[in-house]
Amino acid sequence: MTAPVDSPTLNPLVKQLGLLKHPEGGYFLETDRQVNEVSSPFAGEWDQLDLKSVLTLGAEGGSRSLATSIYYLLDHDSPSGVIHMNKSVTYHVLHSGRAEYTLITPGNPPTIEKHVMGAGDNETRMLLVGTGVWKMSKLLAEDLDKATTEADKRNLGCLITEVVVPGFHWEDHKFLTTSDLLHLVSEHPDKEAIMKELGPH
Ligand code: GUN
Numbered sequence: 001m002t003a004p005v006d007s008p009t010l011n012p013l014v015k016q017l018g019l020l021k022h023p024e025g026g027y028f029l030e031t032d033r034q035v036n037e038v039s040s041p042f043a044g045e046w047d048q049l050d051l052k053s054v055l056t057l058g059a060e061g062g063s064r065s066l067a068t069s070i071y072y073l074l075d076h077d078s079p080s081g082v083i084h085m086n087k088s089v090t091y092h093v094l095h096s097g098r099a100e101y102t103l104i105t106p107g108n109p110p111t112i113e114k115h116v117m118g119a120g121d122n123e124t125r126m127l128l129v130g131t132g133v134w135k136m137s138k139l140l141a142e143d144l145d146k147a148t149t150e151a152d153k154r155n156l157g158c159l160i161t162e163v164v165v166p167g168f169h170w171e172d173h174k175f176l177t178t179s180d181l182l183h184l185v186s187e188h189p190d191k192e193a194i195m196k197e198l199g200p201h
Pocket residue numbers: 022028030068069070164168
């Protein structure tokens with residue numbers, strides 16, 4: 001987690017809210033971490049999610065904050081996040097802008113859903129992502145294309161609050177590797193198109 005690089009197209013919300021660069025892409029700031037703790041309900045559950053490389057994760061179980069929240073921002077300079085999963089349930093609540101969310105639920109075949117968080121027709125201001133669902137978010141290509149001036153680019157972005165229950169812990173978090181993605185979509189009829197869209201570029 002590092003300070004964002006200052007640039008003429010950096011969204012002003014980054015400085016206004018004191019956001020940091022997130023290793024998933026985008027920017028974040030933890031806005032709450034409940035001091036009360038619960039014991040993790042997830043001990044041993046990576047195996048049940050049928051993911052071959054999750055067994056390399058560290059010790060599981062332990063205690064977790066009851067809930068945490070963050071601001072999360074995508075902007076012109078950091079317009080997308082990588083695919084990752086959290087064992088906790090995550091509530092996404094829109095403040096401003098819009099972004100496309102891709103959700104992959106493991107299965108045989110996996111299900112792939114797209115949602116636009118935004119305030120327009122067929123867009124949603126609240127998106128609930130359940131346990132064991134892979135997620136990535138990005139600004140819409142059409143919005144990036146429309147932003148041609150430096151001012152347009154600076155004002156582009158999607159700001160949300162994410163509430164994670166039980167609270168965020170790196171042991172409950174996993175980044176998707178290319179081999180995980182290949183394994184995940186191996187039974188999907190559109191696997192070539194999915195790899196082209198979501199795989200390494
Ligand atoms: N630290 C790194 N990433 C996160 C996150 O997504 N949420 C919280 N609460 N803390 C983090």
